[in-house]
Amino acid sequence: MKNNHLNIKIAGGWGALISSNKFLLKEGFFKPSKTLLKLNQSKGFDCPGCAWPDPKNKERSIAEFCENGVKAIAFETTKKRASKEFFSKNTVSQLNELDVYDITNLGRLTEPFYYNSKIDKYEAISWDNAFSIVAKHLTNLPKPDDAIFYTSGRTSNEAAFLYQLMGRMIGTNNFPDCSNMCHESSGVGMNESIGIGKGTVSLEDFDKAELIMIFGQNPGTNHPRMLSELQKASKRGARIVSINPLKEAGLVSFIHPQDIPSMLSNKATSISSHYYQVKVGSDMALIQAIIKYILETHPYAIDNDFISANTNGFEEYEETILNKSWSVLLDESSLKMDDIIQISELYISSSKTICCWAMGLTQHQHGVATIQEVINLLLIKGNIGKKGAGACPVRGHSNVQGDRTVGISEAPKEEFLKKIDSVFDFTSPRKHGYDVVHAIKAMHKEKNKVFIGLGGNFADAAPDTKLTYEALKSCALTVHISTHLNKSHLICGKEALILPCLGRTELDIQLGGVQSVTVEDSMSMVHSSKGSNIPISRDIKSEPAIIAGIANATLGNEKVDFLDLISDYNKIRDKIEEVLPSFYSYNKSVLQDDGFELYNSAKNKVWDTPTKKANFLINNTPNLNLEENHLALMTIRSHDQFNTTVYDTNDRYRGIVNKRRVIFLNKNDMEKLSLKDSDIVNIRSYSKDKIKREVFNFEVISYDIRDGCAASYFPETTPLVSIEHYDKKSFTPSYKFIDITIEKV
Numbered sequence: 001m002k003n004n005h006l007n008i009k010i011a012g013g014w015g016a017l018i019s020s021n022k023f024l025l026k027e028g029f030f031k032p033s034k035t036l037l038k039l040n041q042s043k044g045f046d047c048p049g050c051a052w053p054d055p056k057n058k059e060r061s062i063a064e065f066c067e068n069g070v071k072a073i074a075f076e077t078t079k080k081r082a083s084k085e086f087f088s089k090n091t092v093s094q095l096n097e098l099d100v101y102d103i104t105n106l107g108r109l110t111e112p113f114y115y116n117s118k119i120d121k122y123e124a125i126s127w128d129n130a131f132s133i134v135a136k137h138l139t140n141l142p143k144p145d146d147a148i149f150y151t152s153g154r155t156s157n158e159a160a161f162l163y164q165l166m167g168r169m170i171g172t173n174n175f176p177d178c179s180n181m182c183h184e185s186s187g188v189g190m191n192e193s194i195g196i197g198k199g200t201v202s203l204e205d206f207d208k209a210e211l212i213m214i215f216g217q218n219p220g221t222n223h224p225r226m227l228s229e230l231q232k233a234s235k236r237g238a239r240i241v242s243i244n245p246l247k248e249a250g251l252v253s254f255i256h257p258q259d260i261p262s263m264l265s266n267k268a269t270s271i272s273s274h275y276y277q278v279k280v281g282s283d284m285a286l287i288q289a290i291i292k293y294i295l296e297t298h299p300y301a302i303d304n305d306f307i308s309a310n311t312n313g314f315e316e317y318e319e320t321i322l323n324k325s326w327s328v329l330l331d332e333s334s335l336k337m338d339d340i341i342q343i344s345e346l347y348i349s350s351s352k353t354i355c356c357w358a359m360g361l362t363q364h365q366h367g368v369a370t371i372q373e374v375i376n377l378l379l380i381k382g383n384i385g386k387k388g389a390g391a392c393p394v395r396g397h398s399n400v401q402g403d404r405t406v407g408i409s410e411a412p413k414e415e416f417l418k419k420i421d422s423v424f425d426f427t428s429p430r431k432h433g434y435d436v437v438h439a440i441k442a443m444h445k446e447k448n449k450v451f452i453g454l455g456g457n458f459a460d461a462a463p464d465t466k467l468t469y470e471a472l473k474s475c476a477l478t479v480h481i482s483t484h485l486n487k488s489h490l491i492c493g494k495e496a497l498i499l500p501c502l503g504r505t506e507l508d509i510q511l512g513g514v515q516s517v518t519v520e521d522s523m524s525m526v527h528s529s530k531g532s533n534i535p536i537s538r539d540i541k542s543e544p545a546i547i548a549g550i551a552n553a554t555l556g557n558e559k560v561d562f563l564d565l566i567s568d569y570n571k572i573r574d575k576i577e578e579v580l581p582s583f584y585s586y587n588k589s590v591l592q593d594d595g596f597e598l599y600n601s602a603k604n605k606v607w608d609t610p611t612k613k614a615n616f617l618i619n620n621t622p623n624l625n626l627e628e629n630h631l632a633l634m635t636i637r638s639h640d641q642f643n644t645t646v647y648d649t650n651d652r653y654r655g656i657v658n659k660r661r662v663i664f665l666n667k668n669d670m671e672k673l674s675l676k677d678s679d680i681v682n683i684r685s686y687s688k689d690k691i692k693r694e695v696f697n698f699e700v701i702s703y704d705i706r707d708g709c710a711a712s713y714f715p716e717t718t719p720l721v722s723i724e725h726y727d728k729k730s731f732t733p734s735y736k737f738i739d740i741t742i743e744k745v
């Protein structure tokens with residue numbers, strides 16, 4: 001049986017160029033193309049795609065974007081509209097019959113809409129009426145904690161800061177965030193280990209690293225501009241080790257679509273020098289095995305000076321690892337001894353190593369433990385706080401890191417709350433709030449809550465789809481501040497509102513003139529973003545203006561004059577600086593071409609932990625054994641989607657054309673299960689709550705994926721994710737390890 005899906009091993013190249021043009025044409029070529037010239041330029045706007053940083057201004061090309069950035073821009077500048085005419089023709093029940101591609105391609109929202117449950121339709125409503133409905137609910141809450149304020153990471157620092165202020169003035173810390181489903185395990189794990197929840201590398205470190213290890217990440221699709229750094233590193237002879245159950249084209253080789261000679265000669269650069277296909281979830285044991293091998297056979301490779309000056313708990317950690325049996329570790333790590341020796345020797349011989357990771361490590365029940373093991377690996381050779389080395393959690397949404405920095409957190413630090421209290425003269429609540437998992441459980445159990453979503457698509461992003469839908473439907477009011485129509489708008493509370501907002505590319509004019517916002521990338525660089533396109537409708541507002549409208553209607557202007565703050569966003573930034581001194585001279589610094597870098601303690605070998613040292617932390621490896629004929633399913637992104645937005649139904653690097661209901665399987669597993677390519681199957685998952693969760697009619701695709709593992713796209717397979725399976729410290733759902741069986745239809 002010939003398998004076409006194993007042959008695509010080059011990312012970028014002509015395919016990327018052709019695809020970019022296709023998306024520009026689909027959405028009306030001229031406007032998106034013109035918009036692209038401002039993308040990621042110092043006087044332009046920040047890409048609404050991923051959080052990968054921009055090069056220094058003088059090194060930026062005129063086209064500082066990737067194929068998937070083009071898709072994001074084409075999508076935002078689309079001609080399609082979800083307008084009042086559109087809603088008058090369709091009931092919410094009818095729209096709910098559509099699949100995720102159809103719903104997310106209905107277009108930009110043009111004015112505020114209120115759900116009329118009598119006729120099951122959205123109808124236009126004025127902004128003032130919309131704000132009063134929200135205010136009526138927020139002022140009549142039985143208790144402040146009945147309000148839930150969700151945030152998605154595209155929101156600017158300014159909007160996020162106002163949002164958390166409003167929520168805390170109402171009296172709650174209920175700020176579930178897309179981060180809870182994403183890099184929370186990195187934040188929680190690193191905070192305990194090294195006293196900061198952010199990465200410790202800059203873009204320049206990629207020019208110096210001798211070894212780059214990439215765990216559980218698919219940069220070819222999700223951070224395509226990272227491939228340029230990897231390409232440079234590979235060309236100068238750095239080793240790149242990929243650890244991934246699935247062979248990802250972007251990690252194999254790459255042609256930069258803006259490199260004309262390479263395009264003409266079709267000459268690709270190899271990206272990974274080494275590729276290890278581990279079983280899903282086994283990275284933690286693998287790292288322990290590497291460390292054990294080094295401790296046993298090459299103890300001289302350990303950086304004892306660094307360890308004694310900077311760390312705590314090494315002896316105990318060393319003893320634990322040395323006492324672990326090789327047979328157990330080998331079994332758990334899912335690789336052969338030869339592989340472990342090879343990776344260990346690469347690590348030993350490198351004097352500067354960067355470890356990168358994304359969702360393949362964080363979205364597990366042992367996500368935090370795995371991240372702490374990565375940090376242990378870096379610490380044994382002093383690879384934190386050194387040029388060319390460090391920890392690189394590659395963030396998702398373009399401002400997910402910034403939102404956290406300015407206060408979107410259900411578990412805020414006391415120091416932050418104290419500052420908020422003194423700057424704004426009120427007492428903010430101290431009780432920690434709900435993360436995503438606990439918000440769903442609370443909405444489901446207690447009913448009649450008020451749910452507000454600042455961006456995002458909670459209904460389809462959160463785990464356990466059926467339960468999440470029931471939870472949202474049981475709310476007294478659901479409100480979504482959004483650019484495009486999505487499923488969350490169709491899973492209505494008893495009352496429901498859609499409040500449409502400007503996108504990144506659009507001109508934002510307030511009383512004080514044209515405004516810009518600011519964002520923080522994955523490497524702690526803060527810079528400004530200014531849209532210039534004429535907004536798609538006169539009746540949409542900026543995110544800060546919508547929040548100020550709600551806050552003003554709910555809280556008045558006695559303590560904080562929200563409407564005055566949004567007249568000129570410099571005023572919001574001044575307040576951010578008052579609360580967070582690391583934003584020193586904020587309004588001036590963001591005007592610099594490259595913005596400014598926030599202070600990063602770990603990078604300076606200052607360890608902001610209770611021990612004042614970097615901590616070696618010991619965690620138990622999980623039991624990942626499955627019953628006979630069960631597989632571990634990871635839910636992943638296709639090349640043509642941005643989280644729950646499906647731009648198109650192809651996945652070029654994996655050879656998938658015009659379909660999404662597919663499941664990637666290893667040939668040996670297919671043989672064992674008597675399956676062949678193109679068979680249609682139902683998938684069932686198993687969880688400790690014993691609830692039967694199923695999805696139907698997926699096509700089998702044989703793929704270069706590790707045996708015992710399977711992969712499929714979300715959100716189609718999210719109904720399989722149990723609400724009970726999450727990391728007990730970060731509360732991140734286990735989207736990457738779902739115990740499943742497959743049944744042929």
Ligand SMILES: Nc1nc2c(c(=O)[nH]1)N[C@H]1C(S)=C(S)[C@@H](COP(=O)(O)OP(=O)(O)OC[C@H]3O[C@@H](n4cnc5c(=O)[nH]c(N)nc54)[C@H](O)[C@@H]3O)O[C@H]1N2
Nearest residue numbers: 050068216217218222280281358359360396397637642643
């Ligand atoms: N174009 C585009 N860009 C995006 C996004 C998008 O949807 N589209 N989303 C943005 C967001 S919010 C995020 S968080 C990032 C996500 O970026 P990624 O984390 O790259 O996204 P995923 O598709 O979840 O891919 C997870 C990868 O981890 C591997 N993997 C799964 N489980 C394991 C495991 O147990 N161990 C190891 N070693 N590997 C594993 C999978 O094979 C896959 O290659 O991308 C951001 N950028």
Ligand SMILES: Nc1nc2c(c(=O)[nH]1)N[C@H]1C(S)=C(S)[C@@H](COP(=O)(O)OP(=O)(O)OC[C@H]3O[C@@H](n4cnc5c(=O)[nH]c(N)nc54)[C@H](O)[C@@H]3O)O[C@H]1N2
Nearest residue numbers: 152182455456457461481482483484486635643644714735
């Ligand atoms: N099964 C499974 N589920 C997952 C994951 C997984 O790997 N597997 N990954 C998780 C991860 S990493 C993340 S980050 C979450 C993502 O969760 P979310 O951030 O909630 O979801 P998105 O799909 O990114 O949100 C898309 C919506 O945001 C709105 N939007 C777009 N741009 C803007 C803007 O500029 N402003 C405003 N206000 N709204 C805007 C649009 O209406 C669009 O429909 O999903 C998680 N869910």
Ligand SMILES: [Mo]
Nearest residue numbers: 182183396397
């Ligand atoms: Mo994410």
